[in-house]
Amino acid sequence: MHRPQTVLLVGGTGRTGRQVVRQLLERGVLVRAIVRPGAALAPDLARHARLTLTEASLLALTEEQLQRQVFGCDAVISCLGHTLDLQGVFGPPHDLVTRATTRLCRAIIAVKPATPVRFILMSSVSVHRAGGADARRKLPERVLLGLLRAVVPPARDNQRAADFLQHSIGPYHAFVEWCVVRPDTLLPGAVSAYSLHEGIVSSLFEPDSTNMANVAHFMCELATDSTAWAEWKSRLPVIVNAAEAPTATAG
Ligand SMILES: NC(=O)c1ccc[n+]([C@@H]2O[C@H](COP(=O)([O-])OP(=O)(O)OC[C@H]3O[C@@H](n4cnc5c(N)ncnc54)[C@H](OP(=O)(O)O)[C@@H]3O)[C@@H](O)[C@H]2O)c1
Structure with missing residues (x-):
């Protein structure tokens, strides 16, 4: 009999994460979500029969607890992000995304799944x-990025998490496969046409936009669709709303 897919989601109470929860449930997926104590999901989601909620501080879970969370999962999705206030951007944990990514991947490796788990x-x-696989940015952008990574911990954190997947997990791991999804400026709005690109398509000074619903849709596709996964695993697709894409190079 067909077994429903199981996805572990972290960051599910965030602006994008909430949409991932909803879209996964609409696809019939069994969702496990780790949320901070007291964090809120919409009541209709929180009571959903296919959702299992664990209230815990993610980085404080023991290795055994994390292994129980990932055991039996087909995919893990992280929509974690530093809260956009002074404490969230400059306060600890500076390495939220890197530490969560590293610990979750190590938990997957420890449980030795029969088929690789997708980490999105x-x-x-x-x-x-x-x-240097992305097109080289112009000097002013490189200076801005360097400054951001030096001064703003979340910018450095996002790069380190992606570097961990690219370098430490790599493309041929027996237990973990991964995809790093790169949206541009996040916007509210419904799922709409979007395009996917192998590399950077716009300047930091003239950014594109990406509906959070589109990010959620693509992440759900990656978790549930083997064709999408075969195309984008071990890659870092840039996702932008279609109307703003310079060329129609959708994946
Ligand atoms: N803003 C943009 O335009 C933009 C553009 C491109 C990419 N991004 C990236 O997209 C990602 C998600 O963005 P978003 O706006 O959807 O995120 P968001 O609404 O800020 O949500 C962040 C999520 O992370 C959780 N979180 C924050 N600190 C935590 C901690 N210390 N321990 C455990 N969980 C924690 C939050 O939990 P609580 O609900 O409990 O706070 C929430 O679920 C971020 O990595 C961001 O860098 C943002």
Whole structure:
């Protein structure tokens, strides 16, 4: 009999994460979500029969607790992000996304799944691919990015998390496969046409926009659709709303 897919979601109470929860449930997926104590999901979601909620501080979970969370999962989705206030941006944990990514991947490796688990990380166009694979940004953008990474911990954190997947997990791991999703400026709004690009398509000074619903849709596709996964695993697709894409190079 067909077994429903199981996805572990972290950051599910965030602006994008909430949409991932809803879209996964609409697809019939069994969702496990780790949320901070007291964090709110919409009541209709929180009571959903296919959703299992664990209230816990993610980084405080023991290795055994994390292994129980990932055991039996087909995919793990991270929509974690530093809260956009002074404490969230400059206060600890500075390495929220990197530490969560590292610990979750190590938990997957420890449980030795029969087939690799898909790890899908929500990231940003400020993150670059290893080995200079993205088109070289112009000097003013490189200076701005360097400053951001030096001064703003979340910018550095997002790059380090992506680097961990690119370098430490790599493309041929027996237990973990991954995809780093890079949206541009996040906007509210419904799912709409979007395009996917291998590399950077816009300048930091003239950014594109990406509906959060589109990010959620693409992440759900990656978690549930083997064709989408085969195309984008081990890659860092940039996702932008279609109307703003310079060329129709959708994946
Ligand atoms: N803003 C943009 O335009 C933009 C553009 C491109 C990419 N991004 C990236 O997209 C990602 C998600 O963005 P978003 O706006 O959807 O995020 P968001 O609404 O800020 O949500 C962040 C999520 O992370 C959780 N979180 C924050 N600090 C935590 C901690 N210390 N421990 C455990 N959980 C914690 C939050 O939990 P609580 O609900 O409990 O606070 C929430 O679920 C971020 O990595 C961001 O860098 C943003």
